[in-house]
Each structure stands twice: as structure tokens, then as C-alpha cells.
Amino acid sequence: MLNAVHEMRVPFYDIKAQYDELQTPIDAAVHNVISSGVYTISGGKQCGLIERELADLHKVKHGISVHSGTDALRIMMDATGIGPGDEVITTAFTFVASTETIVQTGARPVFVDIDPVTYNIDAEQIEAAITPRTKAILPIHLFGQMANVERITEIARKHGLIVLEDSAQAVGCTHNGVPTGNFGSAASLSFYVTKNLGAAGDAGLILTNDDNVAEKCLSMRIHGMGRERYYYDHLGYTSRMDEVQAAFLRVKLAHLADWNDRRGRIADVYLNALNGSGIQVPVTQPGNNNTWHQFAIRSDRRADLMAHLKEKGVDSMIYYPVPLHFHSPYERFGNGHGSLIETERACREIVNLPIHPHLTVAQAEYVAESVLDFAKAAV
Ligand SMILES: Cc1ncc(COP(=O)(O)O)c(C=O)c1O
Numbered sequence: 001m002l003n004a005v006h007e008m009r010v011p012f013y014d015i016k017a018q019y020d021e022l023q024t025p026i027d028a029a030v031h032n033v034i035s036s037g038v039y040t041i042s043g044g045k046q047c048g049l050i051e052r053e054l055a056d057l058h059k060v061k062h063g064i065s066v067h068s069g070t071d072a073l074r075i076m077m078d079a080t081g082i083g084p085g086d087e088v089i090t091t092a093f094t095f096v097a098s099t100e101t102i103v104q105t106g107a108r109p110v111f112v113d114i115d116p117v118t119y120n121i122d123a124e125q126i127e128a129a130i131t132p133r134t135k136a137i138l139p140i141h142l143f144g145q146m147a148n149v150e151r152i153t154e155i156a157r158k159h160g161l162i163v164l165e166d167s168a169q170a171v172g173c174t175h176n177g178v179p180t181g182n183f184g185s186a187a188s189l190s191f192y193v194t195k196n197l198g199a200a201g202d203a204g205l206i207l208t209n210d211d212n213v214a215e216k217c218l219s220m221r222i223h224g225m226g227r228e229r230y231y232y233d234h235l236g237y238t239s240r241m242d243e244v245q246a247a248f249l250r251v252k253l254a255h256l257a258d259w260n261d262r263r264g265r266i267a268d269v270y271l272n273a274l275n276g277s278g279i280q281v282p283v284t285q286p287g288n289n290n291t292w293h294q295f296a297i298r299s300d301r302r303a304d305l306m307a308h309l310k311e312k313g314v315d316s317m318i319y320y321p322v323p324l325h326f327h328s329p330y331e332r333f334g335n336g337h338g339s340l341i342e343t344e345r346a347c348r349e350i351v352n353l354p355i356h357p358h359l360t361v362a363q364a365e366y367v368a369e370s371v372l373d374f375a376k377a378a379v
Pocket of ligand 1: 071140189191202203
């Protein structure tokens with residue numbers, strides 16, 4: 001039984017609370033960089049250190065820091081040879097960056113439907129989407145847990161395909177103890193401010209065990225420059241992480257495991273309260289550690305549920321309201337309305353509840369109670 005609770009305000013995110021908890025070390029780290037006068041990776045130490053720390057956390061050989069998660073996707077695709085004429089199998093229930101960058105390489109995204117309880121790619125539908133042009137499978141590890149990487153890597157091996165992981169929402173995620181970054185040619189991380197490990201702005205990182213891919217990514221993030229200054233081996237980008245972001249991230253990284261545990265405690269409150277209530281709660285796939293980037297429930301009366309939560313002072317969000325194959329730049333890659341049943345249904349029904357390390361158990365209980373009020377009134 002949840003305790004009776006009174007009205008309270010529950011924000012969806014509380015980024016400022018992260019800073020408040022770590023104000024002294026963050027201020028010192030940022031000040032050290034600014035006062036050193038060394039702001040970029042050429043000469044600075046912080047980017048190299050965060051690269052090593054994140055590579056070690058994920059037990060991969062190389063970490064290559066870049067300007068954003070989107071750049072990490074684009075650069076790892078270029079470095080693994082994705083380009084015109086290729087098809088890349090992925091999902092349409094996600095943030096736009098994965099599909100956007102596939103299209104930017106000149107390749108074609110091929111959308112496969114999602115599993116309705118994990119929201120990740122339905123691995124059993126991948127083989128039907130493979131054609132002679134298929135070059136890669138790009139699973140997105142959504143909401144803080146990994147896609148079915150065992151099945152995906154098995155299919156990739158059988159058909160000679162590359163696997164590229166979009167791990168923007170999966171920093172620190174593992175399957176059977178093996179961290180993301182180890183299931184394909186490369187993986188991309190995002191440190192966008194709202195991510196489990198959020199920068200003070202934009203930042204991203206590529207993880208890879210492949211020396212050649214690492215070498216190309218390193219070059220492409222600085223205009224394709226080779227080992228010799230102002231000699232260019234590849235078509236590249238300007239996509240450096242800066243030293244201030246790296247220093248800021250390093251302070252937070254030391255707290256990531258604790259903060260993910262705190263997210264887990266909030267998820268437990270929601271799961272205990274909502275299980276058996278008729279509200280669909282997220283399912284963690286066996287073998288996965290869930291880092292609870294998001295907590296998604298569903299309602300066929302979503303607008304009313306969100307209005308009810310708002311009245312109670314509880315923020316909720318919709319990740320994601322419109323499937324990618326309905327947006328004008330990507331319509332031509334899909335098969336129209338009704339082609340991805342679970343993707344489209346999730347977009348109609350999903351509601352994301354607040355979940356972050358600074359949400360209190362009392363706040364989570366209040367959120368759950370507010371959802372249950374609505375569910376009971378709806379019967
Ligand atoms: C699944 C997914 N992929 C890619 C990205 C792109 O990352 P960024 O915003 O750092 O470019 C994001 C988040 O923003 C994301 O959630």
C-alpha cells in the first residue's frame with residue numbers, strides 16, 4: 001500500500017540538482033581547465049582521460065571523444081564504410097539521429113518493427129528485412145536497456161553484416177555482464193544534458209575494439225587529418241569534445257553507478273505500485289541491466305492521463321510521439337501508415353514518467369499514486 005500523500009511538484013528532469021550535489025568538484029574541475037588556458041584535445045589532458053575511463057567502463061579498446069552523439073553515429077558509420085547503395089536495418093521508434101545520419105551517408109534506412117514491451121528492435125523480424133544490399137544492423141538500445149544483442153549478432157554473423165550500436169541512452173549498459181560497445185564494429189554514446197551521463201552542453205563518444213575503425217574515427221573528427229599535421233587522409237568533420245566538457249563529465253562519471261542505482265530505486269517504486277494495475281510497465285529483457293534512462297507506461301487515453309498528471313503537479317513526456325517513417329524527410333524510406341504496427345501503437349500510447357537520480361522515493365510514490373488514481377477512475 002502506498003502512503004497517503006499530499007500534492008507535490010514533480011519535475012521531469014532536474015539537471016540543476018546534479019550540479020548542486022557536485023558543485024565543489026565541478027567548479028574546481030572546470031576552473032582548472034579554464035585557468036590552464038588549454039581548451040582542446042591537442043594539448044589538453046581531460047579528453048584523453050574521459051576517453052580512457054569510458055573505454056575501460058565498457059571494457060573496449062578505444063574511446064574516441066566527439067562533439068555529440070549524432071556526430072558519433074555519423075563518424076562511426078563513415079569509418080565502417082556505410083555509404084550510397086547500402087541498406088541499414090534499424091527502427092523508427094527512436095530519436096531521429098540514427099536514421100538522419102544513415103540518410104546523410106547516402107545509405108537507406110530499412111525500418112523493422114519494435115518489441116512492444118522493451119521498445120527495442122524486434123530481432124525476430126530482422127532476417128525478413130535483409131536484402132543483397134544490406135550492410136549493417138543498427139540497434140538502438142532505448143530507454144536504458146540493450147536490444148536483443150545475442151540474436152542480432154547471430155543474424156549479423158550468419159549474413160556477413162556489420163553491427164553498429166546506438167548506445168546514446170545506454171551508457172554503462174550490459175547484457176550478461178558484457179557492456180555495450182562489444183557487440184559490433186562500434187557504438188555511439190551521447191552526453192546530451194538529459195542523458196544518464198550528461199555534459200554541460202553537447203558531447204559524444206565512439207567506442208570500438210577495432211584499431212582501424214578507431215584510427216579512422218580519430219582522423220575524421222579533425223577534418224580527416226592524418227598523423228602528419230595538415231595532411232588529410234579522409235573526408236572529415238570538425239567534431240572535437242572540448243576540455244571543459246571532458247572535465248565536467250569526469251566528475252559526473254564517478255557518480256554514474258550510484259545515480260543509476262538511484263534511478264533503479266525509483267523504477268522499483270513504479271514497478272511495485274503499477275504491476276497488476278492494468279497499466280503496462282516496461283519489461284527488462286533477461287540478462288540486461290536496466291539503467292532506467294526512461295520509464296515508459298502506456299495508455300489508450302494518453303491525453304487525459306497526461307492532463308490528470310499535470311493537474312497533480314507531475315510532469316510527463318512522450319518519447320516518441322511520431323514514428324520516423326511519418327516525417328517528411330523519411331517517408332520515402334518507409335511503407336506508410338500501418339506498416340510498423342507496434343512502432344505506431346507505441347507512439348500513440350506511450351507516456352514517460354519522471355525518473356532521475358534526484359527524484360525522491362516520496363515523489364515517485366506520489367507519481368505512482370497519481371497514475372493509479374487515473375487508472376481506477378477510468379475503470
Ligand atoms: C537514441 C539516441 N540516439 C542518438 C542521439 C543523439 O545524441 P546527441 O543529442 O548527443 O547528438 C540521442 C539523443 O539525443 C538519442 O536519444
